[in-house]
Amino acid sequence: MAPVKSINQSLRLRRVQWHDHDGQVVILDSSARTIALNPTAAMLWRHLVEGADREQLVRDLTDEFGIEETIAVHDVDAFLDGLKSRGLLAEAG
Numbered sequence: 132m133a134p135v136k137s138i139n140q141s142l143r144l145r146r147v148q149w150h151d152h153d154g155q156v157v158i159l160d161s162s163a164r165t166i167a168l169n170p171t172a173a174m175l176w177r178h179l180v181e182g183a184d185r186e187q188l189v190r191d192l193t194d195e196f197g198i199e200e201t202i203a204v205h206d207v208d209a210f211l212d213g214l215k216s217r218g219l220l221a222e223a224g
Contacts (some may be wrong), residue, residue, distance in 0.1 A: 134187055151173070151177065152168060154173060155167065155168070155170075155173060156172070156173035156176050156177065158166040164217075166217065171192070171196070171206070172210055174191070174192075175191070175192070175207065175210050176194060178191050185207060185211065188207045188210075188211075189203045189204055189207050190203075192206060192207060199209075
């Protein structure tokens with residue numbers, strides 16, 4: 132299994148509004164762009180908002196869906212990279 136590296140990042144929640152409706156998360160960012168998350172990304176988003184770090188997100192994904200850790204690491208990294216590219220996640224510091 133690949134080691135899971137800890138990260139120190141923060142959501143830019145002041146820049147977005149988001150709603151969780153029947154398990155579907157929809158984000159409206161500061162540029163009025165709407166982002167609809169699939170169920171897996173919605174679960175990760177909710178956990179991230181609650182304070183989960185990358186390591187915890189990987190555990191959550193493996194626990195919830197029974198996938199291998201290497202796949203969960205890849206999926207979590209892709210999710211976090213997507214948030215970064217949209218300006219919704221930044222390195223804390």
